[in-house]
Amino acid sequence: MSNNTSGPEIDPDGQPLPTGGWSEELLNLADACVVPPKISALVQPAGVFYADGSYCPEAALWRKFRPISIEPERPKRVRETLQGRWLWGGVLWAHFGHFLVESSSRLWALPSVEEDIRGIIFIPKRPKVGKEVRGYHREYLSLFGTDLPIQVVDRPTCVEELVVPGQGFGLGKITVGTRKFRRAVHDRFATHIEPEGPEKIYISRSKLGLGKGGLLGEEQLEALLEGEGYEIFHPQEHSLTVQVARYKAAKKVIAADGSALHLFAMVGRPDQKVAMILRRSSGANNLLAKHVESFCKCNPVVIGGLRAEWVPEKGGKSSRLSFGELNHKIIGETLSRLGFISEIAEWQVLSEEERDQILHEKGLGGQSGFVEAKPKRKNKKPD
Structure with a gap:
């Protein structure tokens, strides 16, 4: 010193x-x-x-x-x-x-x-x-x-x-x-917490709302993942201790990119399979993947399965207020190929009617203050 x-x-x-x-x-x-x-x-x-x-x-x-x-x-x-x-x-x-x-x-x-x-x-x-x-x-x-x-x-x-x-x-x-x-x-963080929970979890943001960087179509993704045996986990509803116990227990972890993965990275292991679904085109998700990779010594899969990104009309660029619109087909194909879900899974893109209904239900139809932007497709492991 x-x-x-x-x-x-x-x-x-x-x-x-x-x-x-x-x-x-x-x-x-x-x-x-x-x-x-x-x-x-x-x-x-x-x-x-x-x-x-x-x-x-x-x-x-x-x-x-x-x-x-x-x-x-x-x-x-x-x-x-x-x-x-x-x-x-x-x-x-x-x-x-x-x-x-x-x-x-x-x-x-x-x-x-x-x-x-x-x-x-x-x-x-x-x-x-x-x-x-x-x-x-x-x-x-x-x-x-x-x-x-x-x-x-x-x-x-x-x-x-x-x-x-x-x-x-x-x-x-x-x-x-x-x-x-x-x-x-x-050596120190949560070493006394025992694993407790299912082997497959999806760490969701759906209850946080689109205004906090959500995903349009996430509830539909959750239903598809539940059909594959995943527990839908909303971390903000639980103590950090419970969150850590869940993360330790899981063998397969799928998550919308966000803060929860920073906590996962503190306790994750090399034998766990991790997939991160991007919710916007932001450099922050690259750092998030690097955190998981470095601390857990595993190779998180980054899935750029966005059909579109909705950005604030004022400014017109990706920010913490932006939210992604999921392309379930791309996400399903990637998860299937990498062994997160069954090989026979065939997920479909939301129809225009389904998409418009969700936008209406969430108050995003018409003049909502957001505009649609087509993102560049990403689907790779981090460098």
Whole structure:
């Protein structure tokens, strides 16, 4: 561990990398100053200062090729203080997927520091939410093998001693995780949870609604998969513990691409067959597949079975609000060929009448604020 009190010995000049470097370093800061964000935005001035007023770049959250927490103004006066030794957790996301990937990225340091720290310090991603800590935040840490308190700092605060681990996980090249982060996950995360559930599951998004990146025609896909012996699993209706037990038990896993697969990747195994059905044309799904591949040591199949993608009329491009329209024929052919369903399965594309009826039922007929865009077909394993 580096013990720095006057400035950083390592000055990262690029994104955290899975091969090591500052992403696997531990810094020990005396009388550190933690500054939370003042604005809600993707890129936010927020972070950590050394006692001498210099900025600690290792405490920043990086996404892909840039930091999304950048050096803030140093407060002229800091009234809040925290005594003792604390672990820097970084940015606390309310969004489930980003919490799993970005708020967990420094927990690899727990084995070496947990016996002599008071808790884990986070800053809120959304300043208006403030100190809100959700149930799944605490449950996730419990599954990671710790009951340390979570301290959310929403005002500039002086910390007597702050341990700053490098970012060992996240979005970008670091999605495959550093060796130290992967080892911590495999050694600690949910190791006490026994498998429980069926051998075949479909991880669904149908109850979340199309407005949260859903799939038009997903209910019809579920009916087809139930006919092949799959349990339709809605993860948001269950605790993280139950989700993990299901994921451990399954031998064949089919899922709409989304945050649930990030949790699966924490406990998945090489012997499991995994297929991910794309719901939009977004680079995020490539990173999701890389996470599963790297942590589980398996080869997830990525199925680009979209008949169309519906994008917001304003802007006209794929975004988190977009939703896909499934091509059941392509999906069925791929799942059959790869042994997820029977060889004799012959799934059909929805008729125009069925499609229009679904659009009408979901309030998407006529002037809905969305327009149809034909996607490029994808159906391959990730590079």
